[in-house]
Amino acid sequence: MARVPVDQAKVDACRACAAEVADDVQHFIDRHTTVGVERTVARSYGVEGADGEGTPLSNVLVDRLHKAGHLGHGVAYFLGRALVEGAGSIQEAAEVLAYSEEADLAPGRVSAAEARGALTQATAAGLARIDGAREAREAFKARFPAGELPLKYVIVATGNIYDDALQAKAARYAGADIVAVIRATAQSLLDYVPEGPTTEGFGGTYATQENFRIIRQAADQSAEETGKYLAQTNYSSGLCMSEIAWMAAVERLDMLLNDAMYGILFRDINMQRTFVDQYFSRRIIARSGIVINTGEDNYLTTADAVEKAHTVLASQFINEAFAKRAGLVEEQMGLGHAFEINPWLEDSFLFEVAQAQLVRQIFDRHPIKWMPPTKFKTGDIFHSHVHDAMFNLAGIMTGQSIELLGMFSEAVHTPLLMDRYLSLKSARYIFGAGRHLGEEIAQWKPGGIVETRAREVLDSALELLEEVRKETIWDAIGRGAFGDVKRTRTGGKGFRGVVERHADYVNPILEALERPEAP
Structure with missing residues (x-):
């Protein structure tokens, strides 16, 4: 793909600002624990x-x-x-x-x-569960050829885990590379994880350890039957972020939606609670080899995608900085962005391509998660299908890694099996027809729309990061710097579950995960 102009000095400055922002928060994290972290420690034992x-x-x-x-x-x-x-x-x-x-x-x-x-023996046993699951997942995965990028990612969400298992297998037969069992509405606000399998859920299915196990079994069966691996993902977010990370790690999940700020902004979860929980969750994720998917795409559902595109890039730098402090490598950082510009805006496609290419170049080692249009979807399923096709075209042109495929019935109902099949069919057509399109484009018009847009977004992201560095992320979130959503440091759900560590605080699991020799 023709490259957009990227001033490396500005990229380095963005990373330096993000590092200072993350360091400030890390000082707080290192002095605190939460009820969620401690429940995770208990489960690990x-x-x-x-x-x-x-x-x-x-x-x-x-x-x-x-x-x-x-x-x-x-x-x-x-x-x-x-x-x-x-x-x-x-x-x-x-x-x-x-x-x-x-x-x-x-x-x-x-x-x-x-x-x-x-606890020496029990600590070793807990870590061995993570390591054993990682080895088993990688050994099984090695038996099947890797899918071509972008990996096709779809959601199942019936509320009944057994029906989800059947739909996951159907998705693999239709060409899906990744399946996500979307969580039941508002589970992120539950301060506990339900036990066992579940068969009821509104807008999704509960994330439980047994439900993870059921989908893993179905995904593995579909891989055996089709000869192609089916990756499994779920949501490590909300008030039980670190507990779900532990469950996912030992049940061989491949990916987890895990973001440093999503719960703060879009679920009104206390920011102190979220930052501490995300650190411990990511320590587990780093050890397990799971790939995270961050949630910057959500910013563009509450803020204008043209005016606030730079907030996505700034947040990606911050998420990267937090992830590095938790031990993740770039190949585990599936940074998120989205195709959410008003489709009726003239040259909207060029703006989308500019932003997608900019992210792809800056985070060249990261498995970028590219999200479909939702904000401007209506009940017009035919236009919706075209909108998704444009999204797919931008994705294949700019070399995105993971695409959550859009559904033409997005604004109508929870997608049915046929909706998912048609979405996969459209993606297969466009990914095949445009496989080498990007390679054929040698240069963008100098000073044209794409180049200009890329420069503007990077410049604005650096300006924002410099502001956040000066005022701290606590205050930046307070004024609505991300997603036009304002939160306070002591407000939101879960604040009472934040605890200052005693001088004699004991957490051998975290200590082991923080050791440099940990994989």
Whole structure:
């Protein structure tokens, strides 16, 4: 593809600003934990099960320690102390701490070092589960040829996990490379993860560990039957971001929607909670080899895609900086952007191509996630299909890595099987017909629309990042710098679940994930 002009000095300046922004937040992260992080630690040590009302044991355990005012020591401290004092297992220790009226919930009697030492074997076992799942996934995947880029990504969302499994297999037969089981509406606001398989869900299906396992089995079966691998993705976001990352890691998922700011902006989740949770979730993701998909595309559904395109690029730099601090490599950073310019704007296609090519060049090692038009979809399914075709053409021209295919019935109802089939058929046609189109375009008109637009977006992104660096991201979000959405540092859901770490905080799982030798 003809390259757009990119001033490398400005790109470097953008990365430097983003690094300072991320460093400021990292100082906060390193001094705090959350109820979500601590529940994830408990799960990584094998704590499982739920009470008669369906409340997970990990929730009851962590909430009880939090209410007692001692969660800042880390749930691992109390589990390790119980082992030192004779508990038969971590599961037994968790049940006593969660349910027994006689349980001592105050720290003491055992040092942090002793508690940490008692968990050495369990910590190794928890990490081995992640590593074993990663090895199993890669070994299975190696048996099948990789799909041509862009990988075709579709959603299933029936509410019933068993129906989703059938639809996932149907999608693979129709040519899909990736299937996402979209979460039930508002699950991101639940401060617990349901147990077991689910058969009811509005607007989607609940993300649970058992549901992950069911889709993984169906995806693997479809790979065996068709000879092509089917990647699985879900959502590691919301109030249970890190718990879902753990579940996905041990159930061999390939991708996770995981963004540093999405929950803050679009689900009104407290920003302190979100930043701490995303760091721990990404430490798990880095170890597991999962590819993240960030959510910058959402900015263009609440803000104008022409005026605010630079906010997408600025956020991509910030997401990259956060991801690097959590140990991810570029090949795991599926940065998001979208085809959301008003289709009736003259030369809108050239603007879209300019932005897509700019992102592709700047983040050349990243598996870029390219999102379809939604904002200007209407009940006119015929025009909708054409709109998606233009999106597909821009994607193949500019070498995007992953395309979430648009559905012609986007504005009408939850897509049916036939809608998905027609979307895959259209993508197959355009990706094939335009496979080498980009390579045939040697140069854009000097000073023309595409070149000018690319320069403007990069310049504006750098200006925004310099502002965010000076005022901090806390205040930048507060004034609505991203997506035209304003949030406060102490507002939003989940704020009460943020806890300052005690000087003797114990979290051997995180310590192990942070060691440089971790893969």
